[in-house]
Amino acid sequence: MRKGAGEGLFPPTPFTGAALLLVVTALSGCIPQSSAAPEPRERGRPTLVSLNPCTDAILAEVADPAQILAISHYSKDPRSSSMDSALASSLPATRGTVEEVLALRPDLVLGSTFIDPATASAYRRLGLHLETLGMANTVEASRDQIRQIARLAGHPARGEALVARIDAALAAAAPPAGASPVPTVVWQSGGMVPGDGTLIADLLRRTGFANFAAARGLGQADLLPLERMLADPPALILVAGQGAETGRGDDRVLSHPALKALKSTRRATLDSRLLYCGGPTLIAAARRLAEVRTQIVPDKGSGTTPGVFRDGGGVSR
The missing domain is CATH 3.40.50.1980 (Nitrogenase molybdenum iron protein domain)
Known part of the structure; x- marks a missing residue:
């Protein structure tokens, strides 16, 4: 999984270590208790903020749009986004700062294991539920991650549907x-x-x-x-x-x-x-x-010359 906002991909924000602790203390004192921690929801599914472009893409597949309070700012950039650009442009985004995320009052924050420890501590001190997910380095690990995010979002069936689509694509892409x-x-x-x-x-x-x-x-x-x-x-x-x-x-x-x-x-x-x-x-x-x-290596009977793309797509000698 790529590192997301506040997770080491770019230089950390100025609020790290002791400085961040001071900010957290100040925020805790200025924000009413009802705002500092999300209220338990008796009905409905949780609201979420994603801090990483990889979790952004999965969350967009398994959660309702109304549940997604924000995605990472990386998904707004076509060069780093892993999701549909039109969908990404329709969703709010943050840079993962404590102030931004706290203001949204999500039920759940999805980050990666690369998140800065001081930032993670700040989220938890302010009553935010942070779930960190590791980098999926195999297809099987990605399946597990999809199921985990779908379960957290309250839509396990959508997670299974996405896994089924992935498995179908892999089966279609398998060599003879x-x-x-x-x-x-x-x-x-x-x-x-x-x-x-x-x-x-x-x-x-x-x-x-x-x-x-x-x-x-x-x-x-x-x-x-x-x-x-x-x-x-x-x-x-x-x-x-x-x-x-x-x-x-x-x-x-x-x-x-x-x-x-x-x-x-x-x-x-x-x-x-x-x-x-x-x-x-x-x-x-x-x-x-x-x-x-x-x-x-064209399939038998395809009539395609090896090493040449007929659609201009990009294989060359």
Whole structure:
């Protein structure tokens, strides 16, 4: 799960440690008791604030809009959002500060395990119910997280429905029986590659690819120099960076002159937003990976030339 507001993705707010404790004390004194802690609800389902783009996307699938008091500000940015942009624009957002969240008086706050301890302590001191969720590094872990969030939101059946949609997408994206995995490097910004124990590694395995970097001893967030990749090339390079879908920035590796010598290596783009979050993002990620694999190793009778996208989607030699 990506780090969300107040959770270490960007520099922490000025209110940390002792300073934050002073702010909490002041807020506690200025806010009536009825406002400092949400009142128990005899009827209806809980209201929620999400501090992380990954939980934003899941919450939007399993909760009623009226239950969602705010999502993280990351989901308002198309470059970091894991949810539909129209839906994200229709929901309020916070930067995860204690003042913002407290003013909304949610029944439940969803954060990640990366949340700043001082911020987490402040929420709890002010009577806010904080649930922290870890990073889902496998599909199975994401299923569990969906069910947990749906249960917390009071809609367990919606969680099961989302899990069923994900399972259907993964089944549709699975390679044919007996197909050999395609050795693949997922090339991120600056040459960073994901190793084993990551969500994208699990997705690669389930959709017919082999994690080329992990097989060569590289771990999570290790760097794979272009020179090393040229000396020991994979069958496929998946470029995942902010420029990969726009024709700018990190996709320069796609047109690097040295890669022209790799006649057996194909290249494709993968939206970087598909790398980190589980939940509904798994559906789009599975479809994209299956699309790439089918173009590289087409099913019998498809009439498609390996390595060439007929729709301009992005696999090239």
